[in-house]
Amino acid sequence: MNKKNLIITTLLTFGLIMSVHSRAEESPLDVTFGVNLQPSTWKGDNKPSGTSFDANATQLQLNLRIRKGGFYTGLSFQGASFDFDGAAPEQVTKIGINIPSSNTTVERGEFDLVFGYYFWKQVSFFADFKRITNKWEDTGYSARYNGLGLGVTGWHPVSQNWVFFGSLGFAGLDIETGGDNIGDGDVGTLVLGFLYKATNHSQLTIGLKSQQQTYKFDNGSEQEHGIVGLVLGYSYTL
Amino acid sequence: MKSFARSLRTSNKTGYILLVILLAPILVSQNVLAGISLRTVEKAAPTSSTVSNYRALIIGNNDYQDPDNRWPPLKTAVTDARAIADILKSYYNFQDVTVLENASRSEILHAISGLTRRVSNNDSVLLYYAGHGYLDMDTNKGYWVPVDATGNDHTTFLRNSTIRDELNTIANRAKHTLLISDSCFSGSLLRGVTRGPVPSVDQDRYYQNVAAKKSVQIITAGGVEFVDDNYADSGHSPFTYFLLNELSNNNKPVITASELSSNVEQAVANNSSQNPESGVLQGAGDELGEFIFLKLDIAVEVKGIPKDKVKVDVHVTPSTETVQQEAPAAAEEPQAAPPKKRQAIPLPTL
Numbered sequence: 254m255n256k257k258n259l260i261i262t263t264l265l266t267f268g269l270i271m272s273v274h275s276r277a278e279e280s281p282l283d284v285t286f287g288v289n290l291q292p293s294t295w296k297g298d299n300k301p302s303g304t305s306f307d308a309n310a311t312q313l314q315l316n317l318r319i320r321k322g323g324f325y326t327g328l329s330f331q332g333a334s335f336d337f338d339g340a341a342p343e344q345v346t347k348i349g350i351n352i353p354s355s356n357t358t359v360e361r362g363e364f365d366l367v368f369g370y371y372f373w374k375q376v377s378f379f380a381d382f383k384r385i386t387n388k389w390e391d392t393g394y395s396a397r398y399n400g401l402g403l404g405v406t407g408w409h410p411v412s413q414n415w416v417f418f419g420s421l422g423f424a425g426l427d428i429e430t431g432g433d434n435i436g437d438g439d440v441g442t443l444v445l446g447f448l449y450k451a452t453n454h455s456q457l458t459i460g461l462k463s464q465q466q467t468y469k470f471d472n473g474s475e476q477e478h479g480i481v482g483l484v485l486g487y488s489y490t491l
Numbered sequence: 492m493k494s495f496a497r498s499l500r501t502s503n504k505t506g507y508i509l510l511v512i513l514l515a516p517i518l519v520s521q522n523v524l525a526g527i528s529l530r531t532v533e534k535a536a537p538t539s540s541t542v543s544n545y546r547a548l549i550i551g552n553n554d555y556q557d558p559d560n561r562w563p564p565l566k567t568a569v570t571d572a573r574a575i576a577d578i579l580k581s582y583y584n585f586q587d588v589t590v591l592e593n594a595s596r597s598e599i600l601h602a603i604s605g606l607t608r609r610v611s612n613n614d615s616v617l618l619y620y621a622g623h624g625y626l627d628m629d630t631n632k633g634y635w636v637p638v639d640a641t642g643n644d645h646t647t648f649l650r651n652s653t654i655r656d657e658l659n660t661i662a663n664r665a666k667h668t669l670l671i672s673d674s675c676f677s678g679s680l681l682r683g684v685t686r687g688p689v690p691s692v693d694q695d696r697y698y699q700n701v702a703a704k705k706s707v708q709i710i711t712a713g714g715v716e717f718v719d720d721n722y723a724d725s726g727h728s729p730f731t732y733f734l735l736n737e738l739s740n741n742n743k744p745v746i747t748a749s750e751l752s753s754n755v756e757q758a759v760a761n762n763s764s765q766n767p768e769s770g771v772l773q774g775a776g777d778e779l780g781e782f783i784f785l786k787l788d789i790a791v792e793v794k795g796i797p798k799d800k801v802k803v804d805v806h807v808t809p810s811t812e813t814v815q816q817e818a819p820a821a822a823e824e825p826q827a828a829p830p831k832k833r834q835a836i837p838l839p840t841l
Binding site: 283285287289316317318320322325327329363365367369374375377379381383402404406408410416418420422423424440441442444446448450453456458460464486488490 | 724760761764765766835836837838839840841
């Protein structure tokens with residue numbers, strides 16, 4: 254994804270948001286805390302070497318969402334340690350060397366800062382400032398993947414207590430290690446699930462999340478990653 | 492200060508002058524009375540084609556008797572109906588209010604028929620229904636479900652087309668007709684005929700214009716979807732809770748059905764998973780007029796004039812006469828914050 258276009262699109266989106274008459278003037282503020290467990294499988298390929306990797310872990314996600322009228326913003330932290338039995342994602346150093354890795358643990362963390370607006374009652378667009386951090390236990394090598402993305406999310410009630418929801422989005426990423434940029438990539442994410450309104454303040458969610466990433470390093474190597482998992486969540490709205 | 496047209500008709504000159512002196516500053520201060528005429532009346536005001544009355548038929552069905560248990564009892568429909576009737580009578584000067592609780596199919600039809608016979612040319616007529624609704628997914632036909640409905644036997648339901656026919660008959664006689672339906676799948680009544688956004692009400696002539704034109708409007712608690720019965724243990728459905736909230740906390744003497752529905756739609760959507768809808772009854776002669784709710788307490792009680800001595804007519808006179816005197820604005824009552832109950836769709840992330 255072209256990052257310049259992404260930034261321009263984001264700025265235009267927020268300009269449009271600011272130009273729309275705000276429902277927020279008359280709407281109460283609501284604050285929601287959420288916790289998710291995501292049993293996930295991380296699979297992928299190291300393109301030049303042709304090795305494939307595969308690991309399972311249950312990711313823990315904590316999030317906070319603040320909504321006023323059609324506007325919402327939120328923070329999300331999630332992470333887990335993935336134990337690779339056999340090949341693992343290769344470590345690409347800042348001098349352009351690919352270090353094969355195997356039988357190791359990668360500590361993966363994701364941080365998201367989200368801003369969104371419901372342009373329609375059930376559909377919103379959002380921007381996500383995203384940071385992924387991977388740290389390899391065997392060498393201590395770590396890489397950061399920073400980017401900005403746009404997405405769309407929506408929901409539809411299916412009964413008095415059940416709501417179907419989904420989101421789809423893409424982000425462009427810069428890949429850094431040791432403070433130097435070593436490549437770029439992109440991430441596309443699809444989430445589909447159902448929310449159950451347990452009480453007036455509590456919600457339970459169950460869904461599926463698929464995150465596909467492609468990394469292109471400056472040394473010419475590439476990696477493809479796919480993290481697919483079940484999402485089991487609980488949230489409480491104040 | 493905005494200017495507003497009004498004409499005052501009185502049974503005698505003294506009354507006319509007195510009423511002008513007493514009410515003019517208040518009406519001007521309220522900022523929105525264009526096209527509304529006030530006059531004094533005797534307690535037993537004669538009904539004629541030139542007099543407008545506010546009439547309502549309010550239906551609330553809780554106690555379903557379905558032997559098949561297809562239609563379980565509801566908790567809030569009767570309470571909703573009583574509250575709506577009370578607020579219309581107490582705040583909005585509805586003189587003819589009929590409340591039907593736990594009504595059968597024939598009772599509903601008879602009540603509508605009786606209401607139709609009472610309607611005269613300039614009347615404003617409101618129908619409110621709270622109870623089960625049903626949508627036949629195969630035929631895409633919607634129904635109200637009376638308390639004597641039996642299982643899936645559609646012949647014991649009240650079909651949308653029947654409701655629309657009855658509403659059409661009322662609309663042929665009344666100036667303004669408004670149907671409010673708080674039931675599942677009530678959006679199927681609309682047949683996709685909706686209005687555009689509510690226009691700005693800052694213009695002087697807005698109320699004058701919309702009051703002068705015929706209206707046949709529908710507000711529904713949801714689209715083609717299920718709706719909740721009890722909102723935050725308030726004893727009301729979410730839709731009726733916010734409808735009551737808007738009507739009771741409205742600080743303007745005049746609010747149109749479109750303004751009302753817009754506010755209610757927003758509040759309900761912000762606080763529940765249902766999406767109220769509004770529109771017009773297709774083919775019933777709607778001229779983009781507006782059903783107008785007149786909150787008399789604001790205009791009348793401030794000056795201590797007995798309600799039964801003041802009659803508010805919503806048929807509009809072409810006069811653009813302006814009262815120049817200014818009066819201090821009436822103190823606004825604080826808005827009651829709705830109880831918190833939010834539906835929190837998960838935070839989307841990439």
